[in-house]
Amino acid sequence: MAPNVELLQQKHNLDLHHAPTGLIDAKDIGTPDAHVSRDPNITRLTGKHPLNAETPIPLLMDHGFITPNSLHIVRNHGPVPQNQWDNHSITISGLVNKPVTITMDDILQLPSHTLPVTICCAGNRRKEQNMIKPSIGFSWGPGGVGTAYYTGVFLRDLINEVAGGLKPEALHICMEGNDNTAKGGYGTSITVNRAMSPEFDVLIAYKMNGEPLPYDHGYPVRCIVPGCIGGRSVKWLSKIEVSTQVSQNPFQNADNKVFPPTVLSADQATEENWWTNPDYSVYDLNVNGVVAAPYHGSKVALDDLNKNITLNGFAYGGSNRKVTRCEITLDDGKTWKLADIIDKKSEGDRYASEHYGYDKSKYPESYNQTRYWTWVHWSIEIPIADLLGVQEICLRCWNETNSVMPKDLNWSLMGMLNNCWYRVKLHLIRDPTLSLIFQHPTTLPGDTTQLGNTLPGWMEENQAEATAAASAAAPPKKTLFSADELKTFTLQEVEKHISEDDCWLIYDNLVYDCTPFLEAHPGGASSILLAAGTDCTEEFDAIHSQKAKDMLTDYLIGKLEVKRQASPPPTPPSEMDQVETTKSIDPSSGVVKSYFDPRKWKKLVLQKKEHMSATIRRFTFAIPQDVSQDCILSLPTGLHLFIKLPEDINDTSAKPKMVMRAYTPSKVNTRTIEFVIKVYFPFNSVPGGKLTTSLDQIRLGETVDFKGPVGEIQYLGDGEFNIHNKLYHDIDQIGMVAGGTGITPMWQLIQAALQDSVKRPFMSLIYCARSIDEIIFYKELKQLECDRLRVRLVLSEVPDDGSWTGGTGRFTMEELQQYLFPFSDSTSRLAFLCGPDPMLTHCCLPLLKEAYGDNFCANSVFTF
Structure with missing residues (x-):
């Protein structure tokens, strides 16, 4: 392939070698994203790290059709990788005729295209759903959307020209980034039909608004899937695999789903196998719209009833379906007023041609007239007199298939694709003159009114009122005694009750006898005994939920005597001083x-x-x-x-x-x-x-x-355990299953048992991890493996070089039966588990019960 001199020159002119740099926000210092420049005006939705941010609506509207890179929506699942142009590559594998690994300079050899595309998170407007009933997603406002001109090569050209095209059986194109989230690199897939069709314009992009992609937006290369939710446009693209199946990446099933409203929890979705049902995956955006101005908290004086007020906002959709109309109602849908759809795209195209090298004329007019990958802006003027007595303004939008935003909100577990009518409430106030206040459904951090104070969204206000009413109507929490009847104990009296047969503790100046609960405590009796006889308020709050606090009521026996002092109490010794008082030893004793x-x-x-x-x-x-x-x-x-x-x-x-x-x-x-x-x-x-x-x-x-x-599990050596205060002697075989960092107690046990001198039990370890890089103590385990220790490693992702000889995929019955107790049968054997709760609850324990029965699991299987 001949070098594309023009694009290579652009690379050097634009300095594609480096992501755009700038000031580092103080919020990012000390996080894994300390190398990423970010605009302090974005609204952060999930704390400092990773960044999930949207644009305040006034800023979004101020910039018109094109959203600046620094203000564009960001959805990250983990740390932003510090990629470099010169050493980044993309592996194309699977059902292609010529599997290949390409560099960024290789991509520049193909014809480039620049497209305006609106990227929108499937969770946009989710906070409205969360006000009705919490979903399992964080609260996006209406600003999780942005539009940019992306430059790159079509995915179809990349596969056809570089990878020799697809094999006939190919159905899905799976893509993955090289970011390192808690689940590995983010990945998903789209159908071959979408990826390879000239109707869909799937782009492998390396520029955004004429600049190299910012770190947050996938530097140096990402996929852009027009018309789809943002979750299909994989950033930091490093793998393209063509397959007969949808992506097997954890995010394919665990994210971007719209379940029926009867699916109420993640546990239910897991138990009933909703996650793996492809019918509920989200790809195309639905038609949606937002009233932007008057902005939340705006005040409009009613000093001249002859003037007009301008309402404006934006609308978008998916599947290359044109947004055809935006309508406003002032009477809850009895009548509608048609808004004007403003041709902001023409302005964007002119700016992009002047600044980004966008050349609309290189595409036939039939192409330009049939591409609707971006939002539209709308506007309408209404006589202010028409708003007198109006309680709310509502927006609905339509697309060319006559799909329309529904009147009512449809709740679903993940809070995706909320596109009900956008409602803005109106309030008549006298401050000091007669005025209207505009109140949007929800607010985000930083939203303030022109009055100088924070005004909640009307949905937030409704929720707060409902919560207060429910609290007032709820019966008082049950107590064993009234405040006057509670017996008073001194701290010295409570400190005497510190045994397993007599365990008291103090929480929030109340005294509880927790002795009856010791055996039932999920963390074991020892966790409570650590706090016996003490004020454990801080520790209890650090660990437990409100549900656990409510359970305390059953064990309430009294209140703590609080002595009032005329003068401030002496300063307690520092933690280091306390250490000093407990460490003294008689030097002569040795x-x-x-x-x-x-x-x-x-x-x-x-x-x-x-x-x-x-x-x-x-x-x-x-x-x-x-x-x-x-x-x-x-x-x-x-x-x-x-x-x-x-x-x-x-x-x-x-x-x-x-x-x-x-x-x-x-x-x-x-x-x-x-x-x-x-x-x-x-x-x-x-x-x-x-x-x-x-x-x-x-x-x-x-x-x-x-x-x-x-802890409740202690290895005493020579095949002897103390588990929940019960001794287990002469254990011949120890079977262990670990996941992730659950290896640490197993590692401790293995090292101790291999040092036994009298009785050395046989041990086996099945260790499950995502990839070979996440196997902790890999070399050490291999070195310790011997005739008394067998190690079986199971990976979700195996190396591409074919060198892996261990297990692959999930932990299965076959792995369990072959590797948990690989030595000769014995009646004196125990199994230990440690790992993520879903792995233990939904995989390991059911398999163990099926293989060995309920009795074995009840008496011989223990979880660290």
């Missing part, structure tokens, strides 16, 4: 003492942090240097420690909200301890792990609070 204390928080210093993958970290903590050398770190095999941190690591208030979780260390030395922990960054509709995201921001030299040990 006895060492464990630094950890199950009833006191101890500080450790972060000594080292290693990135084992995009989301997995190895943290090494050390005893503070000023603590006596007679104190050592020790932990029984199988037990774990609580870690406590502020939920917001930057909260410097006197009492920041805390979060606390239990983790099993991977290695314990006398003065240092290691934890391998997966950082759950926010992704998809999940907000992310509170503790892990805070822990990832801790800097070297800073301290973290630990308490323990705690």
